[in-house]
Amino acid sequence: MQSQLRRPSLAKRRISLRRSSLIQATRDQQEVPWDLFDRLLVPIICCQAAAIILSGLLNLLRISQVSAFALFCWFVVATIGAVLFYHHLKVSAPGKAVLITGCDSPLAWRLARKLDEIGFAVFAAFPKLDGSSDAEILKDECSGRLRVLQLDVTSEVQMLEASLFIAENLPDGASGLWALLHCESFSALGELEWIPFPVLRKALDVNVLGASRLTQIMLPLIRRAHGRVIFMSSALAKIPSPVRGAHCATQAAVESLASCLKEELRPRNVDVVVVAAGELAAGTAWLSDESMIEQAKVMWKQLSEEQRHSYGEDYFEAALRSLEKFTEYPADLTPVVRCLVDATTRTFPLQRYTPVTRSEKIRTFSAEYFPRSVYDVIYSKK
Numbered sequence: 001m002q003s004q005l006r007r008p009s010l011a012k013r014r015i016s017l018r019r020s021s022l023i024q025a026t027r028d029q030q031e032v033p034w035d036l037f038d039r040l041l042v043p044i045i046c047c048q049a050a051a052i053i054l055s056g057l058l059n060l061l062r063i064s065q066v067s068a069f070a071l072f073c074w075f076v077v078a079t080i081g082a083v084l085f086y087h088h089l090k091v092s093a094p095g096k097a098v099l100i101t102g103c104d105s106p107l108a109w110r111l112a113r114k115l116d117e118i119g120f121a122v123f124a125a126f127p128k129l130d131g132s133s134d135a136e137i138l139k140d141e142c143s144g145r146l147r148v149l150q151l152d153v154t155s156e157v158q159m160l161e162a163s164l165f166i167a168e169n170l171p172d173g174a175s176g177l178w179a180l181l182h183c184e185s186f187s188a189l190g191e192l193e194w195i196p197f198p199v200l201r202k203a204l205d206v207n208v209l210g211a212s213r214l215t216q217i218m219l220p221l222i223r224r225a226h227g228r229v230i231f232m233s234s235a236l237a238k239i240p241s242p243v244r245g246a247h248c249a250t251q252a253a254v255e256s257l258a259s260c261l262k263e264e265l266r267p268r269n270v271d272v273v274v275v276a277a278g279e280l281a282a283g284t285a286w287l288s289d290e291s292m293i294e295q296a297k298v299m300w301k302q303l304s305e306e307q308r309h310s311y312g313e314d315y316f317e318a319a320l321r322s323l324e325k326f327t328e329y330p331a332d333l334t335p336v337v338r339c340l341v342d343a344t345t346r347t348f349p350l351q352r353y354t355p356v357t358r359s360e361k362i363r364t365f366s367a368e369y370f371p372r373s374v375y376d377v378i379y380s381k382k
Helices: 010-019 034-060 068-087 106-118 133-141 156-168 197-225 245-268 279-285 289-302 305-311 313-321 334-345 358-369 372-379
Strands: 097-100 121-126 147-150 179-182 228-234 271-277
Touching (some): 034 068, 097 156, 106 121, 106 133, 106 334, 133 147, 179 334, 197 245, 228 245, 245 271, 271 334, 358 372
Parallel strands (some): 121 147
């Protein structure tokens, strides 16, 4: 059954994710700058309120008969100019160091390359460094500022060793670590009853506990540089998604952790940013055939006879095949990488970036702000 899920183009496509992911994939829709919209929304709403209040006062005091609409237009033009100037302020990259976890993934690999091009001193962390061709390619294609290191976020020993290595190899004049980018992720697939407990534990260890402990260890270096902590999350943190319930739970935990950490570190002048990527925006960066097939084999083997009979092979296969659409699209990492770069380089980063498609943005908004009954009517499947 599981062999039917395999496709012959797997090897070719996985190789292209790293070396050829620098070539932007063909896209049906142009990227929407949600970060700019998010930054402008509240100021423009305030412009409308200010225009109505000021126009009323001027008319009441017989100072001027200017209309609220005219004031609103003037305020909007001035506000957009000020916000755009504020939005595009950037820090100077030379002399600043960043740590990126999970560089064996296509997304983090490309991000490390991009930040090195900008001028950062990049520490690219690989869960398995020995024999990693990706690490060798990255070193060959980047400047001497980039260093690769072994870092499994489930190993506290490796995290402590990484912190010592970074502290000893900071750029000249750097007071600490400018940014910690949590890009390592593990997706536990399947309905909750199917997932083996060790797989659930791994998802929590990598996505939540590992990120939390690494942040604890690196915070002294980050505080010294008044830097920032950047968490990779997913739109699934807000959207209920069957067959990926465990992954939804870990992403929601990451976002809650980031929200609390932001308040805790605000007095220390340390920013905390969440980049909540959509699924189709990142394509195969999030889900591979290899991972899906391997988890399917393990899940089916560990199910009891009663469970196999209750669910049936057809239902089990159909549930997993529903995820194949996330492995079929070419990997267009541009929107997510752009947001991660912005979160690293902007002087005043947004608290949350959402590199998602229009449909994903609408669905996320509906899940957050609509009554659950309304959301279920729109999106739930019979």
